[in-house]
Amino acid sequence: MTHQTESSVLDALAEEISAEGWELTTAPVRVDVGVNKATWRVGDSWLTCVPDTHEETMDRLRSLCAAVAEQAGETFEVPSFLPSRTGDFTPRVGGYAWSLTAHLGGRQPQASSLADMETVASGLASLHRLLRDLPGDLAVSGENSVKLFDEGAALVADPRLEYTTEQRDILARAEVLIRARLDRLTRHPMQLVHGDPSNPNLRLGEAHPPVLTGLLDWDHARVDLVLADVATVAQTVILRSGSSAPLEMLGNVLAAYGDAGGVPFTVDDALTGLLMAKFESVAHHGGRYLRGEGPHDIVMSQPEKIRTVLRLVEDRGVPGR
Structure with a gap:
């Protein structure tokens, strides 16, 4: 997932899945492409993909975030996963499992402060x-x-x-x-x-x-x-x-x-x-x-x-x- 040619392919897939899977009209803007994960900002949401062989890890991440959110109540916000139009949280397209999470508000802490x-x-x-x-x-x-x-x-x-x-x-x-x-x-x-x-x-x-x-x-x-x-x-x-x-x-x-x-x-x-x-x-x-x-x-x-x-x-x- 680190090669430039594959990044462009991923960008095309991201545009396809965001429009067809979640019916989003804003174009995805790539934020990061790593070895096993890529992320895009799509309006007020974050789109992520992993190779479909890592789908279980994404499912574990969603389960953990749901458990933390329930335990935390209003104390902390954690990423909330949004279902696609078919109700699937991790649709698979192009050999990748995709997920969409809501944006978390607030500011990043300053290390110098x-x-x-x-x-x-x-x-x-x-x-x-x-x-x-x-x-x-x-x-x-x-x-x-x-x-x-x-x-x-x-x-x-x-x-x-x-x-x-x-x-x-x-x-x-x-x-x-x-x-x-x-x-x-x-x-x-x-x-x-x-x-x-x-x-x-x-x-x-x-x-x-x-x-x-x-x-x-x-x-x-x-x-x-x-x-x-x-x-x-x-x-x-x-x-x-x-x-x-x-x-x-x-x-x-x-x-x-x-x-x-x-x-x-x-x-x-x-x-x-x-x-x-x-x-x-x-x-x-x-x-x-x-x-x-x-x-x-x-x-x-x-x-x-x-x-x-x-x-x-x-x-x-x-x-x-």
Whole structure:
């Protein structure tokens, strides 16, 4: 689904299915075409397709979103799937399964805003309490952060990734540090988590003070440590906020998470979780590269990101240095 010629074919199919399947008159505007998923904006709705071999995943996603919406009531909005004119939620056209979801209002949080990131953290704590009561078999993905960390650590040695000796040394130091803390971090029970609460997938209300009102892209929802979601927020603060004092900002964000009823993670916990998340990136992007589905440069960028986080962790004297 990444080739330009196939993208044009998908655009034609999107126009056909939106008009005939959902009787929409607005032309679809492509937003993203990935390996196994493509998305278009169609007026106030979002059109998505996956290869029809992935239709079961789309059905699981719809079931999960319906369960979360019922549990959340008016607390959070999640994508609602709209039936086609025949009543089918995932019509199949051109070898793909298609779905249409309603637009979620609100604005994307700003990574540079402490107020926004504290709002994200307190909202995430509320979400985790809500998800704790839902059964794990609603998960869309069967992965978890510990498993993906192990997969990423094992993949580092694969010569086809072409990591340099220096890069492998960085990754080895990070692996040692993580394993020294893993037993303590995994004492917290696993539960259903969002899987990717990065800012593009979050929506805040327009009122002041801001409140987390919506969550998009539940494709990676899984049974995992809540630290996996918190690590994604930590990544936003450390790598994307542009803060001159990112550790202080992270401490404030974690305090907001704890004050809202979340696990009282320390800055060291969150940084270790972030390192685990970057090994997950090695597993994901490295695997895609080896299958011929992704670029090499994103694989090569992971050690430098890990080095940035590792320096912060080691400077704090976390055990396992």
